[in-house]
Amino acid sequence: MNKRRYDSEKAKVEIMEHAVSLFSQKGYNQTSVGDISTASGYSKGHIYYHFENKEKLFVLLAQQTMQDWNNKWLQKECTYSTATEKLYGMAMHVLYHYQTPLLRSGQELASNSKSSPESVQQLHNLAIVPMSAYRAILQEGIDKGEFVHGNIEEWTVLLGTWLGGLCQLTNNQELKALEPLFHQAITIFLKEIKKGGI
Amino acid sequence: MNKRRYDSEKAKVEIMEHAVSLFSQKGYNQTSVGDISTASGYSKGHIYYHFENKEKLFVLLAQQTMQDWNNKWLQKECTYSTATEKLYGMAMHVLYHYQTPLLRSGQELASNSKSSPESVQQLHNLAIVPMSAYRAILQEGIDKGEFVHGNIEEWTVLLGTWLGGLCQLTNNQELKALEPLFHQAITIFLKEIKKGGI
DNA sequence: ATTAAATTAGAACGACCGTTCAAATTCAAA
DNA sequence: TTTGAATTTGAACGGTCGTTCTAATTTAAT
Secondary structure, three states: OOOOOOOHHHHHHHHHHHHHHHHHHHOOOOOOHHHHHHHHOOOHHHHHHHOOOHHHHHHHHHHHHHHHHHHHHHHHHOOOOOHHHHHHHHHHHHHHHOOHHHHHHHHHHHOOOOOOHHHHHHHHHHOHHHHHHHHHHHHHHHHOOOEOOOOHHHHHHHHHHHHHHHHHHHHOOOHHHHHHHHHHHHHHHHHHHEOOOO | OOOOOOOHHHHHHHHHHHHHHHHHHHOOOOOOHHHHHHHHOOOHHHHHHHOOOHHHHHHHHHHHHHHHHHHHHHHHHOOOOOHHHHHHHHHHHHHHHOOHHHHHHHHHHHOOOOOOHHHHHHHHHHOHHHHHHHHHHHHHHHHOOOEOOOOHHHHHHHHHHHHHHHHHHHHOOOHHHHHHHHHHHHHHHHHHHEOOOO
């Protein structure tokens, strides 16, 4: 069934897919609603039929992207048994699934004084998601006796900034080629926090 | 002497100072030539008397900022005797003198397809400056026997991305409060590369 | 004092962009 | 088949922005 020539949901999804691609490639300000219209094949007016405005559209995409990243991690997480394995697994997860360019576009929006405070807040909240995931692994490692007792908040920030910094390389380099780098970062980090490491 | 009412050089410097401030606060696209005009007190036309266009103005400021950062480091570097000390000193130098917001604006410009390839290339070249500084310290540490022999290019990238990632925190937090974090990152990194550390 | 160059201002242009709106088209139900 | 709602279009508006241009003002030299 459902042989309608109009399929609003399909149109909405297609618009969102092209929007994600464009925001990632060109950034928030450099991507116009006209660009999204041209790429998706739907008129500008139709985009406003589905989404209140450009800003809300972007926030929705960013939230959806981050949620997707987190869900994928939760699925993968249980395949690892130790916190150490999880750290290495997380590094690969970040390398291959963290949508750095899209989320960097969020900084553009957030730093614009004309953006609605609500949107800015929502984008800020997204940064908490990966940090929480890192913290959970570190906490588990401590609880299980794999890692020494230490300043877990500091560890979380140090790990998060390192992985975040490494992600900036994904613009210029092949992901596969970056694997050893991400792996080595975890190895170095583990020397600090692993029990019996000294 | 020199009691001219017109002082073109002074005007140029003032325009550049306000432009740096605005580009840092609002980003490249969100800073209009009109903004710079209003902030500096000189007309838009006058800005184009001194600078060919907005893009060239920004590239000049970015280059100048990076050169200033490097010069300040070269002055400070010789006050440290060991490569280990230099690493800690570099961390503080990055924390307090690396103009993260301005240089992030460069990514906005570089990711815009309408930007001239020449400008994009010039901005890319700027990223080499800090990496070279890091590599020099690591090389010195190896040569002097402070650090073990290892993959110096990999170390350079790992150190650079970590400091770069940590710099993103300077938007939200007080610099002074970040000192322990930067310090701790170097400590962890040193455990990997320092001789007799195991 | 005259003149030509340097400096500055401000208006104006053309392009683009986010958004709105009215009309056209398609759909599902009556 | 008619009707009203859902969907889609495309033109249009108001605003902003980078840039250009002309004219005015100041400066230094003659």
